[in-house]
Amino acid sequence: MDFIKLPEEIEKRSMEIISPHLDGLNLNEEETKVYSRIIHAAGDVEYAPIIKIHSAAISAAKSAISAGKNIFVDVEMVRTGINKRALKKFGGEVFCKVADEDTKNLAAAEKITRSMAAMRIFDRELDGSIVAVGNAPTALFEVLRLAREKNIRPAVIVGVPVGFVGAADSKAELANQNEIPFITVEGTKGGSPIAVAAINAILYMLDKSRGK
Amino acid sequence: MDFIKLPEEIEKRSMEIISPHLDGLNLNEEETKVYSRIIHAAGDVEYAPIIKIHSAAISAAKSAISAGKNIFVDVEMVRTGINKRALKKFGGEVFCKVADEDTKNLAAAEKITRSMAAMRIFDRELDGSIVAVGNAPTALFEVLRLAREKNIRPAVIVGVPVGFVGAADSKAELANQNEIPFITVEGTKGGSPIAVAAINAILYMLDKSRGK
Numbered sequence: 001m002d003f004i005k006l007p008e009e010i011e012k013r014s015m016e017i018i019s020p021h022l023d024g025l026n027l028n029e030e031e032t033k034v035y036s037r038i039i040h041a042a043g044d045v046e047y048a049p050i051i052k053i054h055s056a057a058i059s060a061a062k063s064a065i066s067a068g069k070n071i072f073v074d075v076e077m078v079r080t081g082i083n084k085r086a087l088k089k090f091g092g093e094v095f096c097k098v099a100d101e102d103t104k105n106l107a108a109a110e111k112i113t114r115s116m117a118a119m120r121i122f123d124r125e126l127d128g129s130i131v132a133v134g135n136a137p138t139a140l141f142e143v144l145r146l147a148r149e150k151n152i153r154p155a156v157i158v159g160v161p162v163g164f165v166g167a168a169d170s171k172a173e174l175a176n177q178n179e180i181p182f183i184t185v186e187g188t189k190g191g192s193p194i195a196v197a198a199i200n201a202i203l204y205m206l207d208k209s210r211g212k
Numbered sequence: 213m214d215f216i217k218l219p220e221e222i223e224k225r226s227m228e229i230i231s232p233h234l235d236g237l238n239l240n241e242e243e244t245k246v247y248s249r250i251i252h253a254a255g256d257v258e259y260a261p262i263i264k265i266h267s268a269a270i271s272a273a274k275s276a277i278s279a280g281k282n283i284f285v286d287v288e289m290v291r292t293g294i295n296k297r298a299l300k301k302f303g304g305e306v307f308c309k310v311a312d313e314d315t316k317n318l319a320a321a322e323k324i325t326r327s328m329a330a331m332r333i334f335d336r337e338l339d340g341s342i343v344a345v346g347n348a349p350t351a352l353f354e355v356l357r358l359a360r361e362k363n364i365r366p367a368v369i370v371g372v373p374v375g376f377v378g379a380a381d382s383k384a385e386l387a388n389q390n391e392i393p394f395i396t397v398e399g400t401k402g403g404s405p406i407a408v409a410a411i412n413a414i415l416y417m418l419d420k421s422r423g424k
Binding site: 003004005006007010013014017018040041042043044076077079080081110111112113114116137138141162163164165166167169170187188189190191192193196 | 376381
């Protein structure tokens with residue numbers, strides 16, 4: 001059968017196909033990498049005009065990773081997808097509390113989602129760290145509340161929750177603040193692979209070997 | 213802050229928003245559940261016209277799950293997302309070999325992707341089982357080759373690899389055969405959450421408690 005089977009060739013060809021869809025967006029080299037990896041992960045060039053990257057987001061993420069900061073995520077699929085070997089080279093780890101017993105208890109007591117409860121439990125751990133929300137708008141709303149009410153300041157928020165209930169609003173709130181650098185996507189689209197794509201694109205800027 | 217925080221309400225509201233986008237597709241109740249969950253997972257109503265479900269696919273998947281058959285997947289994010297507690301009630305497990313040592317060795321020796329090598333190693337284990345490919349076109353091409361050349365017959369293939377290199381072709385090949393029931397999506401879109409959405413929608417038809 002005649003199809004490309006070498007991983008490096010698949011990625012190279014994919015990036016060539018995506019490239020023309022980024023024309024006119026005035027992206028620098030690093031932004032191009034994040035955009036390309038997101039579009040590659042979604043198989044959807046219509047992400048190009050809806051991705052929003054705060055001007056300080058990529059440098060803030062690189063600094064945080066290089067300093068060994070951790071990544072706090074809303075769901076296990078995001079933890080699974082992030083290249084943890086690449087991250088570990090700098091000392092950081094990925095944490096997800098959505099399935100923890102104390103998270104379940106808090107969620108039941110407060111009648112909120114588990115991913116929201118998990119962010120509330122992380123609390124001050126989020127200070128200076130990277131937050132990645134790939135699924136739950138409620139988790140992103142909670143991180144923004146912690147910032148507003150408790151002055152908790154992640155180094156960067158990758159906020160790309162997905163869906164028709166709260167996702168667009170939570171991402172608009174993220175994009176409308178200027179205190180915390182962010183990577184997001186307008187509207188209802190998003191998801192775990194989008195969060196993973198953004199994080200791994202930045203990890204691979206720092207670790208060309210990709211954790212190998 | 214005023215947003216919906218109860219998981220059941222979020223899902224109910226989401227399904228109400230999706231429902232009108234399924235008008236005119238002539239879906240039965242079970243197909244509606246699979247479509248809705250996929251669109252919910254992608255936050256993208258443009259999936260509605262591109263989802264393709266073989267007429268025997270959902271019943272075949274339900275029978276296989278009920279009989280305790282396993283699910284073989286291409287990448288870890290698909291394994292992570294599938295509700296394994298719900299599956300375990302019927303006796304089945306989820307297997308992914310993409311990170312195994314023998315998979316790495318075969319991929320390097322044959323100059324193919326790891327996810328393709330993993331399917332080749334599963335070989336006859338795929339007979340009668342459920343296969344879910346959420347990421348790698350090469351894995352789906354390999355499953356279809358095993359069917360054609362070795363008469364290996366999964367009960368159903370959920371084939372929704374994503375991207376610009378091979379994804380559309382591999383899914384067209386899946387949809388153009390009639391030997392193995394399938395769930396797929398036309399074109400470049402797809403991904404791990406789409407595979408997970410289809411599998412979990414079917415699991416929840418069988419286990420209303422969702423593995424709780």
